[in-house]
Amino acid sequence: MVAAVIVGSCSKSGGYSSGNNNTPPPGTANAVSIVNMSFSPANLTVSPGTTVTWTNNDAMTHTVTADDNSFNSGNMATGSKFSKAFAAAGTYPYHCSIHAGMTGTITVKAY
Structure with missing residues (x-):
């Protein structure tokens, strides 16, 4: 008896293919x-x-402030x-205005 094996390719990410790039699909929240x-x-x-969420897990008060004050x-x-x-694509530097x-x-980079 001979068994044939057919190997297919599928993506676990719902149609998003990034090759070897581990970049998340657009719209994915990041923390x-x-x-x-x-x-x-x-x-x-x-x-x-993408929406980015910052969580203060520190024991003191902090801020998330854009260097250009846009947020x-x-x-x-x-x-x-x-x-x-x-x-929009670009670089958004930020800091804590207290520390x-x-x-x-x-x-933000378009892939």
Whole structure:
């Protein structure tokens, strides 16, 4: 008896194919944690249309403030969340306005 095996290719991501690129599909939410006086990850690359959510997991108040002041979370107590949708490609540096050494960057890149 001879058995034939047919190997096919399918995508687990619902039709999104990125080859070897691990970039999430457009519109996927991404998270940044505020912990130990830092943003984690400090640098995040997303697709246009992605909403990024920052969560303050630190014991003190922080902000998420764009360097150009285009967005500002206001004071975020422990456990607070702030979300921002990024529609246009570009680089969006931000910082905590309370703690000068805390910085991060969102890079929006069309794939």
